[in-house]
Amino acid sequence: MFCLGNGLFMFGRRSVMNIAVLFTGGTIGSTLAGNVIGTKTGAADGLLDTLSCVERDGHVEEITYQVYHPYTLLSENSTGLTIAQLAQSIREVVSEAKYTGSAKVALGNKGEAEDGTSVFTGLDGVIIMHGTDTLAYSAAAMGYLFGDCDIPMVFVSSNYVLTDPRANGAYNFQYAVQFLAFDCKQKGVYVSYQNGDGIPxxxxxxxxxxxxxYSDEVYSVGGMEYGHYEKGTKCFVAGKMYYAWNNTERLTDRPSLQAPDHWDAPIGLIYPHPGMRYPMNFDGIQAILHHTYHAGTICSETPEADKFFYEVANRKIPIFLCGMDADMVYESTYVYEKYGMIVLPMASPVAMYMKLWLLLCSGYSAKEWMTKPIPGDLPNFSI
Incomplete structure (x- = not known):
């Protein structure tokens, strides 16, 4: 059994699946002029022509693509409004499909696929082409907004423009389609990315x-990747923590999150560093996300700390601590209880920032929901 470049295939079982592809710019949607990288609408559209079908164990999925260009920009220019625009575009695509189950249709013969569009109703997946700079932020935001959507979604990006021989964009796209066709067993939003080790x-x-x-490599917090493909093969190896995991049905209580309605976030971000000074301007701040050193610590002897945390408490601004491992406690961590800080479970700091932002702009109590698992959170998200 084999699949030809023009989409024809021979022998074996075959069916058709429908994938919506949203191009948003980024390096994967850019071209190189001299030594300057700039976005160009349609720059990555050619990727779709390289993959008209995928095959596994004698079963061929013929792919049809629905193409959308909601916006085109370099992802470093993303704001809250960009995230809202992406969410709205995805919502419209999914709403149009009004999914009633899988769109996959078994084909008795090739002619059935060519007779009409009725075969291609519904969606089996969504691929979002996105820049790498803010990939983690957009993927986390969509992960929370669409964590319980029946249609799986995969973000695809590239470390270099697609015409550069070093680019991994084509591989990331190919394995995103492979994942949607054969290996995606659960609801959710995912990222397909191949680092320098060549493992998708x-x-x-x-x-x-x-x-x-100085690195374009992508990692999951604590090495908790959803899975990987064995190098040079189509064999998917799922991460152990995701076996028999249902990321939505286990949750009986969940918030209805909305995308940001303003370009900036009402969140104060604090990163510890030697000689740091705590900010004392709280205008527009509704919550604070305090990062830690790798050991889950902060400087407990910063002269301004008492004044800062007193003012935060006086203004009833919740302050969340991200990065502390509950199994390792240092003397300096006593200040967390002293200052009324809410310690978050192990999670990506980027995801905690986006979760906090979405909760705030959706009108939910951050103190109530930040420590609760919601659709999109990791399987082990708990205090």
């Missing part, structure tokens, strides 16, 4: 951590 990985959208400086 699938991550839960809310598990992605921010990039390290």
């Amino acid at each position: 990985r699938i991550h839960l959208g809310t598990a992605i951590i921010g990039h390290q400086p």
Whole structure:
């Protein structure tokens, strides 16, 4: 059994699946002019022509694509309004499909696929082409907004423009389609990305951590990737923590989240560093997300700390601590209880930022919901 480049296939079972592809710009949607990278609408559309079908164990999925261009920008320019626009575009695509189950249709012969559009109703998946700079933020936001959607979604990006031989965008796209066709067993939003080791990985959208400086590699918090494909094969190996995991049915109580309605977030972000000074301007701040050093610690002897935390408490601004491992406690961590800080479960700091933002702009109590698992959270998200 084999699949030809023009979409024809021979032998075996076959069916058709329908995938919506949203192009939003980013490096994967850019071209190189001299040494300057700039977005160009349609720059990545050619990827779809390279993959008209996928095959596994004698079963061929012929792919049809619905193409959308909701906006085109470099992802570093993303704001709350960009996230809202992406969410609205996805919602419209999904709403149009009005999914009534899988759109996959078994084909008795090739002619059935060519007779009419009735075969291609509904959606089997959504692929979002996105830049790498804010990939973690958008994937986390969509992970929470669409964590209980019946149609799985996968973010695809590229470390270099697609014409660069170093680019991984084509691989990320190919394995995103492979994942949707054969290996996606649960609701959710995912990320397909191949690092420099050549291993294609699938991550839960809310598990992605921010990039390290000078690196385009993508990792899940605590190494908790959803799964990976064995190098050079189509064999998918699921992460152990995701076996028999249902990320929505286990939740009887869940918030109805809305996308941001303003370009900026009403959140104060604090990162510890030697010689730090705590900010004393709280205008427009509804909550604070305080990061820690890798050991889950902050400087407990910063002279301004008492004044800062007193003012936060006086204004009834909740302050959440992100990065503390409950199994490791240092002397300096006593200040968390002293200052009334709410310690969050192990999670991606980026995801906690987006979860907090979405809760606030949806009118929910952050103190009540930040420590509760909601659709999109990791399987082990609990205090």
